[in-house]
Amino acid sequence: MMIRPVIAAAALVAASYLSTPVHAAPADEVTALYEQFVAAQNRHDLTTVRALLVPTDAFVWVSDGKAFWGPETMIERMSRFQASEVWEVIPDRERRRFIDLSADSAYLYQPLTLRIGSAAQPDAIPFLVSVLCVQTEDGWRIKALLTTVEKP
Template identity: 30%
Template sequence: MNVLPRLCPMALVAFTGLCAGGHAEAAVDDEVRATFERFVQVQNAHDPKALEGMLADSAGFLWITRGTVIWGRDAALQQFAKLYTGTWRLDPEYGSLRVVAIGDDVAQLHVPVQFTTGAAGQAPQVVRLYLNQVLVRSGGVWRVLSILPIPVPTP
């Protein structure tokens, strides 16, 4: 008995499903990367109004900065506005950017960045960070739910 004619349709269905899954992951990757590129542009332009729409409006929004834990989008926007009065610049290493789809509407992003920061009137300092973000998609729009920078150890 030849089972090949019965297996071919099943194999085709399985292969199609794998390809579609790869396409969906690639779409998430591209969308999250584009959102992050826009996030960097907004950060470097010191534009809190544009940033507001990029951050998830959730009490669960989390940003850890300089050892301070900030919960909620409004608190984060207030802190960003203060920091924007000085030097504030992100320079990601886009070639090392990685996106991991956690679900259809949740993704984690990791990228090394050079971060230049300094209070107004003070000399800026440059530090390398591993920037980690969790993004969520709602209404077809990706928004940042968490920002977790980790200092890169000096060699």
């Protein structure tokens, strides 16, 4: 009977798919990376923030119309902001958009609100954040950030 070999072949193909490790889609991995980045900022954990960045001077953060090259420069600048009594990043997850650029690079558009300032009266500043992420030997890392105040 021809049916048995066909069924056996189909079963082998199905088994090979089931035994293949399942990897998260780049959108899930990049989103998880950004969520770790936000959580580390909100904990004032700059060691973890640094670890989520590409560890070379090719990293850039464009903020307030200025470019800050290298992870150490970003951490130094961020540490001054985090000296405020309040520093809280609140991503707008509903408006987040992922753009797959290649197998090892992706772009995340992330609107957010930054609460910063005194505990008695922190400012709530709406930002648009553009995040360029790249796949490295250590997983996905942030290679570039562009932050700009969102206009109403």
